[in-house]
Amino acid sequence: MREREGGVGCHRASGAEAFFELAWEGGCRALAALGVMPGRLYDIGGFRVRMRAGGPMVGHLLGAFGHLEISPAESRDLDILAWDSVSSGVPMPSPPWGRDDYGQRGEIRGFNDARFMAAFDQVGGALNLLDRASGRAIFWTRDGARLPEHERGAPFRAILNGWLGGRGCALAHGAAVGAGGGAVLLAGMGGSGKSTTALICVGGGMSFLGDDYCLLRADPSPEVSSVYGTAKVAPADLARMPGLAGRAAVDPGVPGKALIFLADALPGCFARRLPLRAVLRPVVAGGRETSLRAADAAEALRALAPSSIFQVSGSGGGTFDLLAGLVRALPCYHLALGTDFSRIGEVVRGVLSGVSGR
Amino acid sequence: MVHIVARFRVNSPAVIHQTFESEAVIVNLETGDYFSLRGSGAEVWEAIVRGVPEEEIVAGLAGEGGAGDGRGGVGDDVHGLFVELLREALIVPVEAGAIAAGAGVRQIARRRPYERPILEKFTDMRELLLLDPIHELDEMGWPRPAGEEMAGER
Numbered sequence: 001m002r003e004r005e006g007g008v009g010c011h012r013a014s015g016a017e018a019f020f021e022l023a024w025e026g027g028c029r030a031l032a033a034l035g036v037m038p039g040r041l042y043d044i045g046g047f048r049v050r051m052r053a054g055g056p057m058v059g060h061l062l063g064a065f066g067h068l069e070i071s072p073a074e075s076r077d078l079d080i081l082a083w084d085s086v087s088s089g090v091p092m093p094s095p096p097w098g099r100d101d102y103g104q105r106g107e108i109r110g111f112n113d114a115r116f117m118a119a120f121d122q123v124g125g126a127l128n129l130l131d132r133a134s135g136r137a138i139f140w141t142r143d144g145a146r147l148p149e150h151e152r153g154a155p156f157r158a159i160l161n162g163w164l165g166g167r168g169c170a171l172a173h174g175a176a177v178g179a180g181g182g183a184v185l186l187a188g189m190g191g192s193g194k195s196t197t198a199l200i201c202v203g204g205g206m207s208f209l210g211d212d213y214c215l216l217r218a219d220p221s222p223e224v225s226s227v228y229g230t231a232k233v234a235p236a237d238l239a240r241m242p243g244l245a246g247r248a249a250v251d252p253g254v255p256g257k258a259l260i261f262l263a264d265a266l267p268g269c270f271a272r273r274l275p276l277r278a279v280l281r282p283v284v285a286g287g288r289e290t291s292l293r294a295a296d297a298a299e300a301l302r303a304l305a306p307s308s309i310f311q312v313s314g315s316g317g318g319t320f321d322l323l324a325g326l327v328r329a330l331p332c333y334h335l336a337l338g339t340d341f342s343r344i345g346e347v348v349r350g351v352l353s354g355v356s357g358r
Numbered sequence: 359m360v361h362i363v364a365r366f367r368v369n370s371p372a373v374i375h376q377t378f379e380s381e382a383v384i385v386n387l388e389t390g391d392y393f394s395l396r397g398s399g400a401e402v403w404e405a406i407v408r409g410v411p412e413e414e415i416v417a418g419l420a421g422e423g424g425a426g427d428g429r430g431g432v433g434d435d436v437h438g439l440f441v442e443l444l445r446e447a448l449i450v451p452v453e454a455g456a457i458a459a460g461a462g463v464r465q466i467a468r469r470r471p472y473e474r475p476i477l478e479k480f481t482d483m484r485e486l487l488l489l490d491p492i493h494e495l496d497e498m499g500w501p502r503p504a505g506e507e508m509a510g511e512r
Binding site: 092122306321 | 371380
């Protein structure tokens with residue numbers, strides 16, 4: 001069996017298949033117990049993804065994809081079944097692997113190959129299983145009511161990356177906003193200002209594709225697709241954002257950044273897919289004005305690739321090569337963010353105006 | 359007399375890399391560390407990828423129109439870089455039987471005047487790796503999420 005990136009040879013192929021079927025059957029019983037409807041269909045990067053969830057998982061997981069929902073149809077490319085044991089009363093079968101089989105990035109040794117992906121998110125306590133051959137995936141956690149915020153804001157990362165990675169796409173850690181038929185990607189570590197920049201731009205009338213993760217393609221031409229309609233922002237920054245202040249509900253009892261579902265706050269702000277025109281590397285500069293200067297491709301790759309690879313289980317050389325191809329093909333800039341928020345959107349729009357004829 | 363030449367290769371698949379005009383970006387998937395290799399280091403890295411041995415890399419960089427500080431300085435720089443690359447497990451020695459694959463491609467890609475190689479290391483991704491083994495499993499054999507209390511289970 002051929003190895004895939006981030007995985008190891010599947011020594012227990014039949015074990016992987018048998019366990020997947022057991023887990024799938026358990027999920028079907030769980031959703032039947034919860035009285036779940038046929039499911040919702042979403043357009044993710046041009047692929048039809050059906051999601052079914054029950055109990056607290058519906059609100060906690062599917063809300064992030066609401067802006068991508070399309071009319072029900074028989075055909076689908078990927079079928080995701082999300083369930084938990086506490087609300088359904090259906091236990092997940094015991095894993096056929098041991099405690100030493102959990103890899104550093106959540107991958108489960110011996111259960112990743114060309115067909116299967118298996119990863120366990122230790123922080124969130126969530127199991128992700130994918131069978132590429134049948135186009136089915138399972139997301140399971142013991143108690144769906146206790147899903148951590150990073151799962152609610154960006155669900156199914158390992159599943160989507162594992163499946164879309166074989167279709168010329170990569171789930172990348174970055175924000176993206178668009179205008180005039182093109183989009184820019186904002187790449188950088190947490191705290192670099194990419195979320196704030198994205199929300200300022202959206203509040204100023206640009207379209208939203210993502211705040212923390214986006215789906216990228218390099219061929220036949222650079223393109224960015226929206227995956228999650230959520231954003232995280234510091235409450236103090238939210239109050240300063242035109243168009244968003246007062247429209248997004250923030251739980252004052254939650255420390256740190258607040259998770260916002262933009263379909264509620266700005267229902268018309270989304271774009272599903274746009275040609276990607278440039279890569280920006282924001283940094284909080286401290287001065288009043290926002291400025292732009294050229295970055296080289298290697299700098300842009302260092303801003304974009306490490307967190308894309310290490311925050312998404314299963315990412316590796318394929319993602320790295322795709323991102324490298326994008327930064328080689330696109331103009332890249334440092335975006336020094338000033339304290340005058342009203343200027344940031346103009347500068348980003350200026351990038352799109354300047355490169356739209358490329 | 360037999361002259362033994364030490365050869366090294368990129369430590370793939372644990373290490374992934376991309377080389378640009380003046381920088382190589384290298385990621386070690388096992389440690390979470392990533393690296394920026396600049397100066398003439400990008401050319402050295404490209405040569406390592408193609409299987410060029412250390413002494414030929416030095417000869418190429420110190421050749422006509424190359425290093426201003428002579429072959430000795432270049433040799434020390436490149437050897438120091440090899441030591442760093444080995445220490446970070448970005449390269450590993452090539453077993454004797456594996457040499458033939460890289461043989462015959464000996465030229466190094468000279469693009470600019472020699473500059474001392476600089477390897478910069480970034481460690482900010484380490485926190486995303488599960489560095490501690492999983493200790494606690496529930497009654498079904500699944501890892502308990504961090505911070506979950508046994509008594510809170512239903």
